[in-house]
Amino acid sequence: MTNTTTDLTRATAAQLADLLAAGQVSSVEVTQAHLDRTTAVDEQVHAYLHVAGQSALAEAAEIDRRRAAGEPLHRLAGVPIAVKDVMTTVGMPTTCGSKMLEGWIPPYDATVVAQIKAAGLPILGKVNMDEFAMGSSTEHSAYGPTRNPWDLERIPGGSGGGSSAVVASFQAPLATGTDTGGSIRQPAAVTGSVGTKPTYGGVSRYGLVALASSLDQAGPCARTVLDTALLHEVMGGHDPRDSTSIDAPVPAVVEAAQRADIKGMKIGIVKELTGEGYQAGVSARFEESLQLLVDAGAEIVEVSCPNFRYALAAYYLILPSEASSNLAKFDAMRYGLRVPPTGIDHPSAEQVMAASRDAGFGDEVKRRIILGTYALSSGYYDAYYGTAQKVRRLIANDFDRAFETADVLVSPTAPTTAFRLGEQLDDPMAMYLNDVATIPANLAGVPGMSLPSGLADEDGLPTGLQILAPAMQDQSLYSVGAALEAALTDRWGGPLLDRAPDLTAKGA
Numbered sequence: 483m484t485n486t487t488t489d490l491t492r493a494t495a496a497q498l499a500d501l502l503a504a505g506q507v508s509s510v511e512v513t514q515a516h517l518d519r520t521t522a523v524d525e526q527v528h529a530y531l532h533v534a535g536q537s538a539l540a541e542a543a544e545i546d547r548r549r550a551a552g553e554p555l556h557r558l559a560g561v562p563i564a565v566k567d568v569m570t571t572v573g574m575p576t577t578c579g580s581k582m583l584e585g586w587i588p589p590y591d592a593t594v595v596a597q598i599k600a601a602g603l604p605i606l607g608k609v610n611m612d613e614f615a616m617g618s619s620t621e622h623s624a625y626g627p628t629r630n631p632w633d634l635e636r637i638p639g640g641s642g643g644g645s646s647a648v649v650a651s652f653q654a655p656l657a658t659g660t661d662t663g664g665s666i667r668q669p670a671a672v673t674g675s676v677g678t679k680p681t682y683g684g685v686s687r688y689g690l691v692a693l694a695s696s697l698d699q700a701g702p703c704a705r706t707v708l709d710t711a712l713l714h715e716v717m718g719g720h721d722p723r724d725s726t727s728i729d730a731p732v733p734a735v736v737e738a739a740q741r742a743d744i745k746g747m748k749i750g751i752v753k754e755l756t757g758e759g760y761q762a763g764v765s766a767r768f769e770e771s772l773q774l775l776v777d778a779g780a781e782i783v784e785v786s787c788p789n790f791r792y793a794l795a796a797y798y799l800i801l802p803s804e805a806s807s808n809l810a811k812f813d814a815m816r817y818g819l820r821v822p823p824t825g826i827d828h829p830s831a832e833q834v835m836a837a838s839r840d841a842g843f844g845d846e847v848k849r850r851i852i853l854g855t856y857a858l859s860s861g862y863y864d865a866y867y868g869t870a871q872k873v874r875r876l877i878a879n880d881f882d883r884a885f886e887t888a889d890v891l892v893s894p895t896a897p898t899t900a901f902r903l904g905e906q907l908d909d910p911m912a913m914y915l916n917d918v919a920t921i922p923a924n925l926a927g928v929p930g931m932s933l934p935s936g937l938a939d940e941d942g943l944p945t946g947l948q949i950l951a952p953a954m955q956d957q958s959l960y961s962v963g964a965a966l967e968a969a970l971t972d973r974w975g976g977p978l979l980d981r982a983p984d985l986t987a988k989g990a
Contacts, residue, residue, distance in 0.1 A: 592689020
């Protein structure tokens with residue numbers, strides 16, 4: 483590999499780590515190459531909300547100095563990364579894609595960010611997202627939509643569309659994401675990238691601006707299964723500042739991704755997550771992937787999870803309820819946007835709060851706050867929120883029974899390929915249905931991964947395959963994912979993203 487900008491941005495994180503360790507390239511060169519790529523293409527993609535070029539290069543120079551001095555470094559030290567704008571960062575804005583937090587610079591780093599810095603990964607900047615992580619298309623960002631690198635008139639998924647787009651457009655080899663109902667996995671599926679939602683509690687939530695505390699989970703986004711595992715290892719681990727953090731070692735995800743042995747594994751097809759409602763091209767690529775898993779030595783079994791059919795309804799009662807509570811802190815009194823009400827000379831605190839929340843929150847955030855507040859209100863709590871929590875338990879029981887039969891479960895990640903910008907913006911129910919296959923994992927807290935399964939015949943856009951594993955067995959995702967990735971890459975003659983359009987050829 484020659485050290486041209488194109489080669490460095492096309493290299494995987496693992497390849498860059500090897501080049502850095504061998505002294506064939508510096509972190510400053512790698513970081514600058516990705517910043518140059520952003521200058522060339524992000525006007526089209528709009529993945530970044532904030533580019534931290536100066537600080538990223540300073541961090542890279544420090545890693546180069548430490549490496550030259552012979553200091554022991556993490557394997558990924560010097561490999562740059564982008565951070566989803568829901569994670570607090572010292573010295574950089576954290577807006578959550580909302581006008582409510584426009585220009586806010588946090589006084590502390592999220593634990594995930596602190597761990598990334600400690601491992602020596604230069605942070606390139608903060609990437610776009612649906613406002614407060616509410617959405618499946620990144621069209622609900624107050625700062626404009628991110629576009630899919632495969633087709634700039636299509637969505638990149640959501641809420642983490644900035645994270646998926648930044649790796650799929652080769653502006654960063656790695657990115658962080660968060661997954662409340664599929665916000666890492668669905669964007670990965672529609673952009674031809676890889677994303678993992680770890681076991682709930684496997685990655686600290688400290689410093690993540692909360693949407694739904696019992697569902698939110700940070701995780702890694704990348705272009706390969708191994709790169710995703712390497713970042714997972716950096717992000718994971720126990721954090722005493724997070725009461726839900728699991729006090730256990732990070733599962734051996736990197737070892738699993740490098741071993742990729744699935745001989746004798748039982749892989750369960752979830753009957754309720756296939757068939758009607760799935761685009762023909764999505765289903766066709768899924769069936770082909772199953773055959774490749776069989777060829778690699780796995781056994782396919784069918785499992786039924788009957789309560790999954792209620793997952794969407796339960797989720798859209800639990801999430802808005804928790805969001806209503808979590809977003810109450812944006813009251814114009816302590817930090818964030820403050821807007822005086824018009825026509826009132828001496829407004830009360832309540833009037834300022836109402837005016838500020840009306841101006842600061844977008845339509846989707848308001849919709850979910852209203853729904854959640856209603857579900858939690860006196861006389862309705864047991865009927866709505868309480869019942870949804872009972873359904874959540876039934877879904878977890880379905881997973882338990884399924885994992886008695888199968889080592890992992892698989893399904894298409896999303897029912898369709900990327901839809902056009904604006905196509906579902908005025909149809910909330912259609913938007914919510916994009917997460918029908920990913921939501922059960924969040925309700926039960928089990929880990930899930932999406933990886934590319936090919937291109938749909940109808941539109942030539944990426945499709946994704948989802949892998950689900952029992953809680954704290956995240957390594958199983960990586961074993962199956964790496965085996966399937968190897969078989970698919972061999973069939974395609976290279977990574978799927980090699981087939982994506984050349985954005986620089988569009989006059990960037």
